[in-house]
Amino acid sequence: MIAGVDEAGRGPLAGPVMAAAVVLEQEQKDELVRAGLTDSKKLSPRRREKLFCQMVEMGVLWKAQAASHSRIDRMNILQASLWAMSRSVKALDGHFTRVIVDGTCLIPGLDHEQEALPRADLNVPEVAAASVFAKVLRDRAMIVMDRVYPGYGFAGHKGYPTKAHFSALQELGPCPIHRRSFNLHC
Secondary structure, eight states: OEEEEEEEOSSOSBSOEEEEEEEOOHHHHHHHHHTTOOOGGGSOHHHHHHHHHHHHHHTOEEEEEEEOHHHHHHHOHHHHHHHHHHHHHHHTOSOOSEEEEESSOOOTTOOSEEEEETTHHHHOHHHHHHHHHHHHHHHHHHHHHHHHSTTSOHHHHTTOOOHHHHHHHHHHOOOTTBOTTSOOOO
């Protein structure tokens, strides 16, 4: 059994980075591939939500962990991402024998065999599923943060460095969930 691992939210200027780890049974994998499971960046928000709900209803084994904006500032974005990935994998409690990580970095401190594969979210269903879980959870968190910190447009751009986000930063300055270690242009 494979645990697929991916993250969402390394590039934004605000909010957490979210990691997820997923184990799929063969029947789940077959059904999800038929349903169009792929890298979350290739799916519309509505399609991601639908796949997320389908996976939950199917009883897919998954765990997720966020690394907060303050952890990102303390550790740096790569180390915070790896920390969240490690916590996600360890929370699965050993229902797998091998870990496949999207990207080029292995996760420090795991006892399982690992492989880092660029574009694994396109080629390994478990990693694609982790991609969807991480992206949906992070997007949902940023929609909540839009209500907590109005004026920044988090529900729309999810904290990514868009023109609208930079305009809000110029007008309002950073809010408590902005990553101070990132270049905020304000």
